[in-house]
Amino acid sequence: MSQSLEAYLVLSVLLFGIGTFGFLAKRNAIAMLMSIELMLNAVNLSIIAFGAFTPELAAQASTIALFVIAVAAGEATVGLAIVIAIYRIRRTPLVDEYASMKE
Amino acid sequence: MDLTFNAEAATGHGAETLSLTGASSEQAIAMLLILALPLAGFLLTGLLGRRMGERPWIIAIAAILIATGIGTMLALGALSSEEPVRYGFTLYTWIPAGDLQVEFGFLFDNLTAAMMIVVTWIGSMVHIYSIGYMAHDDAKWRFFSYLNLFMFSMLLLIMADSLLVIFAAWELVGLSSYLLIGFWYKRRAPKLAAKKSFLVNRVADQSFLIGIMGVFLLTGTMNVLDSFVGFASSAEPWVRDLVALLLFVGAAGKSAQFPFHVWLPDAMEGPTPVSALIHAATMVNAGVYFIARTSPIFASAPETMVLVAAIGTFTAILAASIALTQKDIKRVLAYSTLSQLGYMFAALGVGAFVAAIFHLMAHGFTKGLLFLGSGSVIHAVSGEQDMNRMGALWRKIPITHWTFLIAALSLAGIPPLAAFFSKDSVLGESFILGFTWVFVIGAIVAAMTGFYMFRLMGKTFYGKSHVDPGVEPAIHESPRSMTVPLLLLAIPTIFLGMVIGLPLGDSTILHWLEPIFLPAEELLAIQFPEYELFGVDGALIIVSVAVAALGIGVGIWLFGIFNSRARLETVESLTDRNRVSRFFYTASQNKWYFDDLNHLVFYRFGGKVANGVMWFDVKVVDGVVNGVGTITQSVGDNIRHIQTGHVQNYALGIALGLVGMAALFMLMAR
Numbered sequence: 001m002s003q004s005l006e007a008y009l010v011l012s013v014l015l016f017g018i019g020t021f022g023f024l025a026k027r028n029a030i031a032m033l034m035s036i037e038l039m040l041n042a043v044n045l046s047i048i049a050f051g052a053f054t055p056e057l058a059a060q061a062s063t064i065a066l067f068v069i070a071v072a073a074g075e076a077t078v079g080l081a082i083v084i085a086i087y088r089i090r091r092t093p094l095v096d097e098y099a100s101m102k103e
Numbered sequence: 104m105d106l107t108f109n110a111e112a113a114t115g116h117g118a119e120t121l122s123l124t125g126a127s128s129e130q131a132i133a134m135l136l137i138l139a140l141p142l143a144g145f146l147l148t149g150l151l152g153r154r155m156g157e158r159p160w161i162i163a164i165a166a167i168l169i170a171t172g173i174g175t176m177l178a179l180g181a182l183s184s185e186e187p188v189r190y191g192f193t194l195y196t197w198i199p200a201g202d203l204q205v206e207f208g209f210l211f212d213n214l215t216a217a218m219m220i221v222v223t224w225i226g227s228m229v230h231i232y233s234i235g236y237m238a239h240d241d242a243k244w245r246f247f248s249y250l251n252l253f254m255f256s257m258l259l260l261i262m263a264d265s266l267l268v269i270f271a272a273w274e275l276v277g278l279s280s281y282l283l284i285g286f287w288y289k290r291r292a293p294k295l296a297a298k299k300s301f302l303v304n305r306v307a308d309q310s311f312l313i314g315i316m317g318v319f320l321l322t323g324t325m326n327v328l329d330s331f332v333g334f335a336s337s338a339e340p341w342v343r344d345l346v347a348l349l350l351f352v353g354a355a356g357k358s359a360q361f362p363f364h365v366w367l368p369d370a371m372e373g374p375t376p377v378s379a380l381i382h383a384a385t386m387v388n389a390g391v392y393f394i395a396r397t398s399p400i401f402a403s404a405p406e407t408m409v410l411v412a413a414i415g416t417f418t419a420i421l422a423a424s425i426a427l428t429q430k431d432i433k434r435v436l437a438y439s440t441l442s443q444l445g446y447m448f449a450a451l452g453v454g455a456f457v458a459a460i461f462h463l464m465a466h467g468f469t470k471g472l473l474f475l476g477s478g479s480v481i482h483a484v485s486g487e488q489d490m491n492r493m494g495a496l497w498r499k500i501p502i503t504h505w506t507f508l509i510a511a512l513s514l515a516g517i518p519p520l521a522a523f524f525s526k527d528s529v530l531g532e533s534f535i536l537g538f539t540w541v542f543v544i545g546a547i548v549a550a551m552t553g554f555y556m557f558r559l560m561g562k563t564f565y566g567k568s569h570v571d572p573g574v575e576p577a578i579h580e581s582p583r584s585m586t587v588p589l590l591l592l593a594i595p596t597i598f599l600g601m602v603i604g605l606p607l608g609d610s611t612i613l614h615w616l617e618p619i620f621l622p623a624e625e626l627l628a629i630q631f632p633e634y635e636l637f638g639v640d641g642a643l644i645i646v647s648v649a650v651a652a653l654g655i656g657v658g659i660w661l662f663g664i665f666n667s668r669a670r671l672e673t674v675e676s677l678t679d680r681n682r683v684s685r686f687f688y689t690a691s692q693n694k695w696y697f698d699d700l701n702h703l704v705f706y707r708f709g710g711k712v713a714n715g716v717m718w719f720d721v722k723v724v725d726g727v728v729n730g731v732g733t734i735t736q737s738v739g740d741n742i743r744h745i746q747t748g749h750v751q752n753y754a755l756g757i758a759l760g761l762v763g764m765a766a767l768f769m770l771m772a773r
Contacts, residue, residue: 024755032751099748 008049015042027094029083033076040072121618123328126190126211133173134209135194137219137258140166140173144251152244159244160234163251167230170254171223178216187213187618191264198267205325210264213615217460218261218392221467222385224595226254228588229380232475235584236376236482246286246374253279257385261392265325266315269393273311273357276386277304283381284373296369303366307356314349318400321346331399335626340404347404350397351411358390358444361418365697367441371433375478378433383440384471388463391447395456398623402454405627412452412533416544419445421695423551427558428691431488432477435559439514440470442548446529449541454629455532456620461612462525465599469513469522472592476507479581479589480563485574490559495568497665499578504564506589506596511560513596515553516651521596523648524604531643535632542643546650553654561662566669607644608634 015038022035044065051061087093126134144166152159181188189212198205230250237243256275263269285297315325321337322330334343354360359367370382381387394401394411401408422441429435443466450459481488483500497504513520516527526549533541570578580586603612634640663669678688690696 020758024751024758027751095750098750 005049005053009046012042012046012049015039015045027096029086029093029095029098030080032095033079033083036079037072037076040068040075044068121187121189121212121621123210124188124190126192126209130177130190130211131192131209133177134192134211134262137170137174137177137223138255138262140170141251141255141258145248145255148244148251149248152248155244160230160247163247164227164230164234166251167223167227167254170258171227174219174223174258177211178219181211181213181216182615187615189213189619197265202323203319203325205265205267207268208264208326209262210327211262212619214392214395214460214619215261217464217612217615218388219258221388221464222254222257222261225380225384225467225471225592226250226257228471228592229376229475232379232478232585232588233374233376235582236478237374238582242286246283249279249282249286250376250380253283253381253386257389260389264327266318266327266330267325269327269396270308270312270315273353273389273393274308276381276389277301277308277357280304280370280377280381280386283377284370286374286377287372290372293372296366296372300366300370303363304356307353307363310349311353311356314346314351314353317342317346317349327396331397331622334400335403340406343400344404344406347401347407348410350400351394351407351414354390354393355414355448356390357393358387358448359441360390360414360444360448361421362697364418364422364441365694365701368434368437368694371431371437375433375474375481378437379471379474379478382437383474384467387440387444388447388467391444391451391459391463394448394451395460395620398451398456398620399626401451402623402626408452408454408627410452412449412538412541415445415448415450415452416541417445418442419449419548420544420551421445423548423555424691425694426555427551428688430490432480432490432493432559432563433474433488435490435555436470436473436477439473439552439555440466442552443470443514446526446545446548449533449545450529453533453536453538453541454624454627455529455536456623457613457616458525458528458532460616461604462522462529464603464612465513465521465525468592468595468599469510469520472506472510472589472596473514475585475589475592476503476510479503479585480507482581482585483578484570485577487571487574490562492569492571493563494566494570495564496570496578497564500580502580502586502589506593507564508560509593510596511556512655513600515556515655516549516647517655518648519601521598521600521604524600524610527644527647528604530647531640532631534643535639536629546647549647550650550654553651553656554658557655557658557664558662561658561664561669565665565667566663607636608640 019035019037019039019042022038023032026032026035047061047065047068051058051065083093086098090097144163148155148159148163155161189210191208191210193206193208195207196204197207230247233246233250237246240246253276256272256279260269260272260276263272281297281301284300285293287293288297318330318334319325321342322333324330337343356363367382367387371378373382401411419442422438422445426435426438426442429438443462447459447462447466450456450462479500480493480496480503483496483503484493487493509520513522516523518524530542530545530549533545568575603615604610659667661670661674678684693699
């Protein structure tokens with residue numbers, strides 16, 4: 001374990017950046033959900049890092065991180081369900097095909 | 104002499120004014136009943152009349168007869184008391200709004216009593232007469248419910264003590280008049296006449312309403328009696344003149360004075376009982392009543408008073424000159440009504456208020472009788488109204504003829520009939536008060552009155568018969584429900600003047616009404632000199648009777664009486680003698696082209712203005728409103744393209760926004 005907070009934060013920013021890029025750039029809905037998970041985990045990492053380096057925040061940081069994991073799990077479930085439902089109708093996982101709400 | 108404004112009296116410290124006492128509960132209930140009965144009659148007949156079969160008039164007539172009984176008792180009680188009475192009560196506060204407190208209150212004094220007698224008695228006579236006259240109409244129930252509505256409105260008008268209530272009643276009589284003129288709405292002419300009367304009245308009513316607001320602004324009260332107190336000292340003379348002028352325009356509209364006189368002759372398209380009740384005896388007197396009721400307001404505006412006299416005198420001679428040549432029997436009477444109303448306004452204008460109300464009463468009964476008589480004539484000749492297609496009727500419809508003759512003589516001013524006394528006091532008092540021009544023109548009009556009434560008599564009742572041969576055998580005297588009202592109305596036409604107009608110069612009606620007009624007379628500094636029967640007043644009577652007799656004589660000479668022959672060739676040679684006489688004859692027949700003038704001004708020219716206003720409305724006002732909508736729509740149409748429907752575009756937007764916010768936060772935090 002590194003002794004430097006910055007190292008964790010840099011890693012967290014990198015992960016978040018990759019997640020964001022993936023979300024914006026990938027056309028596959030499943031891949032986009034994965035990118036979201038990556039962003040959530042990047043945020044989780046920074047929260048835990050703050051908690052570990054600041055003893056007063058340790059308890060709250062763990063609680064928030066657990067919440068985020070739980071919410072992420074729920075989000076993944078609902079997201080996947082929606083994607084599968086759309087997939088059944090449209091026969092494609094590519095989000096650019098899902099533009100019929102425009103009109 | 105001219106009218107002068109007495110500034111001392113304006114401070115309100117003149118002689119004692121008639122004080123208002125609270126009505127006893129019996130009086131209050133009686134006054135409410137007088138109003139409630141016709142209102143109930145209107146509602147019941149209007150709602151249930153269709154199911155009441157052949158006699159839908161039962162409720163309506165019962166309501167009016169009971170109201171007449173109560174009204175007469177109240178009126179006689181007021182008129183016969185030693186001290187002049189004035190009592191009133193407030194039913195409730197109609198509009199409680201800060202400084203504006205309008206009470207729904209009633210007032211009863213001798214002026215109300217005099218009007219009450221005219222309205223209720225002629226009203227009941229007309230109701231009874233209508234049973235016979237409207238017998239063949241399918242919508243009798245509608246007719247009688249409208250008549251009841253009119254009675255309610257008119258009685259409210261004369262009993263109300265607040266300017267705003269008077270205005271409401273003013274509009275209600277206008278509405279019932281509109282409904283009754285257009286009673287035969289399936290025919291074109293009554294429909295147009297109803298619309299015309301309503302529109303002309305509306306124009307005048309606007310001015311009336313503004314005048315009422317003016318009184319409220321100056322005095323801070325809507326109560327008629329309270330408004331007198333401060334009015335005379337409330338503002339600059341020209342402001343008072345203006346307010347009185349606005350009120351006068353309203354009164355002139357309802358009473359059909361020049362230039363609003365055009366609606367009344369057309370109103371004759373309504374059923375004849377309506378012409379008798381509304382357009383001769385009661386509603387058209389509302390303007391005269393209003394000016395008399397608010398006499399202190401008008402007395403505080405002497406310039407307007409002179410204008411009232413001038414308009415009245417002008418209308419009198421204008422209408423009389425038109426009446427000379429009309430062919431329709433009801434139109435002659437209508438123009439005669441205008442002319443007599445002109446007399447009343449002239450009397451009001453010179454400050455002879457008592458004479459004006461006296462003439463109102465006498466003329467009301469006389470002209471009511473004349474109109475009901477003309478209805479009986481029209482009934483006899485199966486609906487014909489053109490006098491050129493009548494003649495020689497006097498033996499065939501004797502009751503109608505004799506009552507008509509009495510009324511014609513009364514209207515012409517032959518003693519001792521009712522209108523002689525009243526017309527003589529109008530003319531005499533204008534002369535005494537220094538308005539010689541009113542007297543001179545009034546005397547000329549008196550001669551014309553005698554002439555056109557006996558032209559009408561000659562053409563209708565005497566000479567050779569010009570009745571359609573097909574109708575001739577069917578000529579019959581009217582049913583009893585029509586002749587009895589004629590006979591009953593003949594009684595006041597004969598005796599009213601003798602009962603309340605004597606002794607001359609100290610008459611009963613003077614005692615009745617003098618206390619009411621005292622404040623106004625004081626404001627105008629009017630002092631009536633001692634009455635001299637064997638001096639100037641007697642001479643004036645002789646003059647007015649002489650001119651009336653002259654007019655009647657010429658009428659009889661030209662158009663015949665009883666069995667004597669009419670000189671129609673002479674008439675023709677007189678009217679056709681040269682270009683001037685031809686011009687006057689056609690101009691009079693065409694009512695001095697006032698209808699054409701109105702057509703030109705308000706239809707041709709006014710129509711152009713209205714079109715211009717419509718252009719502005721359509722192009723500018725609607726353009727702005729529609730423009731806002733169009734612009735919004737097109738902006739939305741254009742920017743909807745940024746909504747691509749691709750979820751990643753939105754996500755990019757969110758991400759950029761997030762970056763932007765973060766950047767901003769870092770800049771700010773530094």
